Amino acid sequence: MSGNRARWRITYHRRIAYDIVEAPQLFDPQNRALLSVGRLERGRRFVVLDRNVARHCADDLQSYFAHHGIDAKIVRFAGGEQRKRVDAYLEILRELDDFPIQRRDEPIIAIGGGVLTDVVGFVASSYRRGVPHIKVPTTLMGYVDASVGIKTAINFNGHKNRLGSFEPPLRVLLDKEFLRTLPRRHILNGVCEILKLAIIKDAGLFRLLEEHGAESIDRRFQNPAGGRILERAISGMLEELEPDLFEDNLSRKVDFGHTFSHGLESRHEARLLHGEAVLLDIAVSTLIARRRYLLSERETERIFRLIDALGLSLNIELLDPELLWRALLERIEHRNGAQRSPMPDSLGHCVFLNDIARREIESAITALHERLCIHHEPALER
Numbered sequence: 066m067s068g069n070r071a072r073w074r075i076t077y078h079r080r081i082a083y084d085i086v087e088a089p090q091l092f093d094p095q096n097r098a099l100l101s102v103g104r105l106e107r108g109r110r111f112v113v114l115d116r117n118v119a120r121h122c123a124d125d126l127q128s129y130f131a132h133h134g135i136d137a138k139i140v141r142f143a144g145g146e147q148r149k150r151v152d153a154y155l156e157i158l159r160e161l162d163d164f165p166i167q168r169r170d171e172p173i174i175a176i177g178g179g180v181l182t183d184v185v186g187f188v189a190s191s192y193r194r195g196v197p198h199i200k201v202p203t204t205l206m207g208y209v210d211a212s213v214g215i216k217t218a219i220n221f222n223g224h225k226n227r228l229g230s231f232e233p234p235l236r237v238l239l240d241k242e243f244l245r246t247l248p249r250r251h252i253l254n255g256v257c258e259i260l261k262l263a264i265i266k267d268a269g270l271f272r273l274l275e276e277h278g279a280e281s282i283d284r285r286f287q288n289p290a291g292g293r294i295l296e297r298a299i300s301g302m303l304e305e306l307e308p309d310l311f312e313d314n315l316s317r318k319v320d321f322g323h324t325f326s327h328g329l330e331s332r333h334e335a336r337l338l339h340g341e342a343v344l345l346d347i348a349v350s351t352l353i354a355r356r357r358y359l360l361s362e363r364e365t366e367r368i369f370r371l372i373d374a375l376g377l378s379l380n381i382e383l384l385d386p387e388l389l390w391r392a393l394l395e396r397i398e399h400r401n402g403a404q405r406s407p408m409p410d411s412l413g414h415c416v417f418l419n420d421i422a423r424r425e426i427e428s429a430i431t432a433l434h435e436r437l438c439i440h441h442e443p444a445l446e447r
């Protein structure tokens with residue numbers, strides 16, 4: 066009997082390249098961006114459109130496809146974290162399966178916030194083992210974060226993003242006009258992710274936010290400074306994502322604000338938006354960093370002053386040390402055996418910590434309560 070066992074090795078490199086492009090007035094028939102990839106001749110498109118966005122532009126979208134002779138099926142999808150579930154995912158799959166598209170040449174189009182693009186991205190990655198898709202973000206969260214990378218997800222079994230995939234889009238089309246109709250709370254939700262990036266990796270972006278953040282929020286980022294903030298935030302995000310698209314390196318700067326927030330978001334799904342949970346995490350992490358002398362008092366003060374100036378509110382009564390501690394333990398599994406928690410060590414820079422102790426979380430929460438109570442104490446009557 067021969068001792069040689071047969072053995073095969075498969076090595077395959079898939080090149081990933083996709084463009085993220087500004088495409089103002091996306092539904093203007095003269096604008097070909099939506100149809101710039103995929104088949105046009107007797108073409109079909111399966112489109113998933115956020116219901117709140119549809120209220121403002123469903124007719125324009127219909128006319129757009131009619132003008133170009135495209136047979137489009139437009140499915141309306143209600144956004145919100147509660148919709149990021151298996152049943153919503155299956156619902157879209159059934160609609161898609163009823164409207165056959167060419168497997169390679171008729172990309173699915175996802176137009177909506179981060180929930181919609183996450184769910185539709187997962188549909189695209191699993192239907193027929195993967196069909197192409199285009200993302201059009203309509204929330205600030207989607208514009209600067211959720212749409213520009215390759216992660217798709219749905220929540221499962223009480224956990225955020227537990228099912229999902231890495232699925233590069235064919236293209237991401239950016240039209241900030243969509244932000245005009247976005248409620249202020251959702252604008253602020255996206256601002257939390259921009260703030261995260263500014264603290265952890267871009268002191269210049271932090272200064273831009275100090276100088277023009279409040280005005281840009283009021284103007285729904287339609288002002289020139291707002292445009293600069295968006296561009297800088299996207300560039301910064303992509304600088305981090307591009308070299309590590311599949312998260313081979315689990316020490317990721319962009320995970321700042323995402324260590325404790327998963328636990329908060331899962332527990333308080335009905336009360337907290339993603340960015341609001343990230344903001345609570347940023348506040349706690351900032352104070353942990355301060356107590357370790359990674360941040361100076363002046364830098365810590367600047368962070369809290371900016372949070373205040375941008376009109377971001379911290380729901381500190383939701384901060385339960387036990388919940389945050391368990392969230393950190395869960396992240397250790399997610400980050401393959403170590404905390405790998407990014408922490409600012411001066412504004413615009415970071416280190417990774419692996420030894421955050423439970424008592425540090427408790428002290429940070431206490432310090433946060435004290436800080437906010439002191440700052441919001443009513444003025445003494447004269």
Ligand SMILES: NC(=O)c1ccc[n+]([C@@H]2O[C@H](COP(=O)([O-])OP(=O)(O)OC[C@H]3O[C@@H](n4cnc5c(N)ncnc54)[C@H](O)[C@@H]3O)[C@@H](O)[C@H]2O)c1
Nearest residue numbers: 117144145178179180181203204206210211216243246247
């Ligand atoms: N894939 C990623 O890398 C990534 C990154 C960051 C966040 N996310 C995910 O993104 C999700 C949050 O995204 P979101 O904040 O965009 O939430 P969302 O998609 O639920 O949108 C928020 C609300 O705004 C409405 N809306 C959307 N566009 C609108 C518009 N232009 N005008 C008026 N209303 C509009 C929606 O109907 C919804 O009610 C979370 O589930 C988070 O996990 C994913």
